[in-house]
Amino acid sequence: MKSLLALAAYLSQALAHYNFDRLIVNGVPTSPYEYVRAPGPLVSNSPFTDVTHPDIRCNSGSFASASKTKTHPVTAGSTLGFTVRDVLGHPGPLFAYMSKSTVANVSEYEGEGEWFKIYEMGVKTYANYTVGATWHSDGWKSFSFVIPMDIENGQYLLRAEHVAVHGAGTVGGAQYYVGCAQIEVRGASGKKAAPVGRFPGMYNARDPGLFFSPYWPPLVNYTMPGVEVYPKGGSFPAFTANPSSAVATQPLPATFGGSKPTSAASI
Numbered sequence: 001m002k003s004l005l006a007l008a009a010y011l012s013q014a015l016a017h018y019n020f021d022r023l024i025v026n027g028v029p030t031s032p033y034e035y036v037r038a039p040g041p042l043v044s045n046s047p048f049t050d051v052t053h054p055d056i057r058c059n060s061g062s063f064a065s066a067s068k069t070k071t072h073p074v075t076a077g078s079t080l081g082f083t084v085r086d087v088l089g090h091p092g093p094l095f096a097y098m099s100k101s102t103v104a105n106v107s108e109y110e111g112e113g114e115w116f117k118i119y120e121m122g123v124k125t126y127a128n129y130t131v132g133a134t135w136h137s138d139g140w141k142s143f144s145f146v147i148p149m150d151i152e153n154g155q156y157l158l159r160a161e162h163v164a165v166h167g168a169g170t171v172g173g174a175q176y177y178v179g180c181a182q183i184e185v186r187g188a189s190g191k192k193a194a195p196v197g198r199f200p201g202m203y204n205a206r207d208p209g210l211f212f213s214p215y216w217p218p219l220v221n222y223t224m225p226g227v228e229v230y231p232k233g234g235s236f237p238a239f240t241a242n243p244s245s246a247v248a249t250q251p252l253p254a255t256f257g258g259s260k261p262t263s264a265a266s267i
């Protein structure tokens with residue numbers, strides 16, 4: 001009986017896993033792993049948990065598929081996004097980061113350079129003694145954001161990350177679901193994005209947003225891990241200031257719904 005329960009728990013955990021499979025460009029989803037590096041070795045859905053390991057950048061073993069991954073041309077200011085295989089089934093914050101390739105061909109870039117954050121989406125409603133916290137990304141099947149104008153042209157890794165915090169009560173218990181697309185940005189202003197950090201290095205397993213009690217006592221504040229979103233007060237700033245109104249204006253790919261916050265709560 002006990003082992004059956006353990007198995008059931010294991011299966012429900014495994015089923016709750018996910019990864020990012022399709023890049024969405026101006027509302028149009030591309031093919032799975034066409035522009036997103038497939039995680040290895042068997043397109044695993046398993047979460048990554050070691051913030052000190054280089055694979056925190058783009059998921060376990062995904063560099064092996066980099067040479068087979070295409071690079072999508074993108075005009076600065078375009079709306080990009082990712083679809084989720086299958087659904088963001090755990091609570092936690094959602095991010096997008098970019099890193100300009102340090103080599104000419106991003107297919108050969110391992111992501112050891114500088115990263116800046118262009119999107120973050122956190123708590124929707126905080127908890128109290130009767131109701132638990134909810135997160136904007138609960139149940140989302142895709143998400144989208146704008147590539148800033150004020151960056152340098154060139155080839156980049158575009159990193160999607162959902163941090164699942166249901167196990168964050170233990171050091172190292174947070175789970176990192178990550179994936180990287182390869183893009184080439186054109187038409188940008190040439191300004192260098194800041195602040196930047198590196199992976200590993202950006203996160204510490206004991207950061208307040210990665211090691212905390214997610215359920216009890218009730219969660220009444222949440223500190224986003226990583227650097228501040230760029231551009232600060234820029235063209236798409238309201239995500240941190242006023243998430244609900246900002247996300248309502250997000251263009252959503254019609255066939256990959258689920259990222260509309262108004263409906264997320266009911267999914």
Ligand SMILES: *[C@@H]1O[C@H](CO)[C@@H](O)[C@H](O)[C@H]1NC(C)=O
Binds near residue numbers: 068107
């Ligand atoms: C970039 O590298 C990949 C893998 O090595 C290769 O298939 C592709 O042709 C290269 N692209 C260019 C523009 O050289």
Ligand SMILES: *[C@@H]1O[C@H](CO)[C@@H](O)[C@H](O)[C@H]1NC(C)=O
Binds near residue numbers: 125
């Ligand atoms: C607890 O939070 C829920 C959801 O935000 C809210 O509807 C409810 O009124 C709150 N209860 C108390 C006692 O504050």
Ligand SMILES: *[C@@H]1O[C@H](CO)[C@@H](O)[C@H](O)[C@H]1NC(C)=O
Binds near residue numbers: 208209212222223224
């Ligand atoms: C909430 O705020 C307190 C006081 O500033 C801080 O110590 C704690 O780490 C924060 N919790 C989270 C989850 O960010």
Ligand SMILES: [Cu+2]
Binds near residue numbers: 015016017018047090
């Ligand atoms: Cu899971």
